[in-house]
Amino acid sequence: MTNGNVQLAVLADPTRRAVLELVAERPRSVAEITRALPVTQSAVSQHLKVLREAQLVRAKPKGASNIYHIDPEGLAALRAELDRFWSKTLAAYKAVVEQPQEEP
Amino acid sequence: MSTQATGTSVTHSVVVEAPIERAFKVFTEQFGGFKPREHNLLAVPIAETVFEPRVGGHIYDRGTDGSECRWARVLAYEPPNRLLLSWDISAQWRIEPDPAKTSEWEVRFIAESAQRTRVEIEHRKLERHGQGWEGVRDGVGSERGWPLYLQRYADLIARQG
Numbered sequence: 001m002t003n004g005n006v007q008l009a010v011l012a013d014p015t016r017r018a019v020l021e022l023v024a025e026r027p028r029s030v031a032e033i034t035r036a037l038p039v040t041q042s043a044v045s046q047h048l049k050v051l052r053e054a055q056l057v058r059a060k061p062k063g064a065s066n067i068y069h070i071d072p073e074g075l076a077a078l079r080a081e082l083d084r085f086w087s088k089t090l091a092a093y094k095a096v097v098e099q100p101q102e103e104p
Numbered sequence: 105m106s107t108q109a110t111g112t113s114v115t116h117s118v119v120v121e122a123p124i125e126r127a128f129k130v131f132t133e134q135f136g137g138f139k140p141r142e143h144n145l146l147a148v149p150i151a152e153t154v155f156e157p158r159v160g161g162h163i164y165d166r167g168t169d170g171s172e173c174r175w176a177r178v179l180a181y182e183p184p185n186r187l188l189l190s191w192d193i194s195a196q197w198r199i200e201p202d203p204a205k206t207s208e209w210e211v212r213f214i215a216e217s218a219q220r221t222r223v224e225i226e227h228r229k230l231e232r233h234g235q236g237w238e239g240v241r242d243g244v245g246s247e248r249g250w251p252l253y254l255q256r257y258a259d260l261i262a263r264q265g
Contacts (some may be wrong), residue, residue, distance in 0.1 A: 091118070
């Protein structure tokens with residue numbers, strides 16, 4: 001499966017989507033997510049594991065527990081596209097701006 | 105020329121042999137002359153690209169058939185030092201009508217000497233376009249329509265920005 005298909009399949013589960021929505025609102029711990037949902041903490045942990053494997057969320061250790069964030073690597077493709085755009089634009093700009101100027 | 109990519113931004117810079125006033129003037133007045141040709145969301149070739157030099161203005165492409173594509177809003181216009189613009193193009197390379205889902209790019213002009221200027225571009229707040237969309241798009245390919253939950257996911261991520 002491609003990465004996109006994995007993400008699609010991962011989000012088919014309504015509880016998992018709810019977990020992701022909570023993390024998307026702001027970074028949260030497993031305990032905070034559990035308090036907001038009618039499921040057990042171990043179920044939440046399991047969903048977070050799947051979301052992590054699909055590169056949708058990322059864990060940062062804080063004290064004894066993890067804080068879950070949205071994973072910025074999800075933006076890698078867009079970044080690569082913009083990198084190409086700006087590299088080309090600036091190279092072409094340099095050529096234009098350094099052209100000898102005609103005297104008025 | 106240098107490049108730097110971090111989580112939600114992309115930074116590029118170039119040093120040009122030109123005074124800062126000229127560097128700024130060429131950037132804004134001749135933008136269409138150096139923007140990559142393939143950067144075109146119109147159905148027809150671009151006849152001209154217009155950079156409106158004022159806050160509240162736009163950058164827009166005008167096609168050979170008269171159609172227009174406004175893909176950036178001018179948020180700050182401070183000659184000869186700084187520009188701030190929006191990037192109203194989604195990760196699917198379509199016009200994004202919701203400003204909350206658009207990123208921004210800042211252009212800074214820094215005089216290194218009387219005849220030399222550093223131009224820095226920081227394209228940031230990329231997370232507003234929605235996390236993981238690109239990968240998700242590749243996954244669903246040409247299937248008609250998006251499943252509702254993916255749309256909700258994208259909306260949520262965008263609200264986060």
